[in-house]
Amino acid sequence: MLIKLYAIALSVFFAIDMLWLGLVARNFYRSQIGHLMKPDVNWAAAIIFYLIFIGGLVIFVIVPAVEKGSWTHAMLFGSLFGLVCYATYDLTNLAVAKDWPLLVTIVDLIWGTVLAATVSIITYMIALKIGL
Numbered sequence: 090m091l092i093k094l095y096a097i098a099l100s101v102f103f104a105i106d107m108l109w110l111g112l113v114a115r116n117f118y119r120s121q122i123g124h125l126m127k128p129d130v131n132w133a134a135a136i137i138f139y140l141i142f143i144g145g146l147v148i149f150v151i152v153p154a155v156e157k158g159s160w161t162h163a164m165l166f167g168s169l170f171g172l173v174c175y176a177t178y179d180l181t182n183l184a185v186a187k188d189w190p191l192l193v194t195i196v197d198l199i200w201g202t203v204l205a206a207t208v209s210i211i212t213y214m215i216a217l218k219i220g221l
Contacts, residue, residue, distance in 0.1 A: 090221050094151050098212040099143045105204060106139075114196070121193045125186070146170055150209050155216050163209040171205025172198060 110118075119126070150170050154163035179194040 090155075091147065091152065093219075093221055094155070094212060094216060095143060095147050097215050098147050098151060098208055099139065101211045101215075102143055102146075102204070102208045103139065105207060109200065109204070114200070117196065118193070121190045124188070142174060145174070146205060146209060147212075150205070151212050151216075154209065154213050155221060160210055160213050163213040164206050167206040167209025168202045170209075171201040171203070174205070175201025 146167065150163060150166045154160065154166070175197050179197045182189040183191065183194045
């Protein structure tokens with residue numbers, strides 16, 4: 090079950106986050122932190138983040154939600170997990186990085202919260218549909 094949930098969550102997360110980063114918020118990040126961005130993405134680091142984040146989401150949020158049979162558990166704890174993880178990154182940057190915009194921190198905290206909750210709920214629903 091764990092590997093199947095991981096595969097589902099990773100696929101859902103990647104699809105949603107690529108829409109966000111590639112289409113919805115692309116110009117926002119360039120306008121806010123373009124001076125800090127590298128010309129090329131470090132894909133190894135990005136992939137490692139995705140793998141670790143999804144592992145945590147599955148273990149700490151999605152598996153317990155499936156075991157409890159509770160989409161609200163997926164939503165609430167997914168939200169909290171996303172907020173905590175994104176806050177770690179953004180609030181650290183706000184504390185120590187020169188010229189890190191407060192607006193980026195606020196948008197990222199909201200995005201991380203919504204993204205993790207959405208991935209958790211969708212993964213939960215798919216798990217129910219396929220009988221996990």
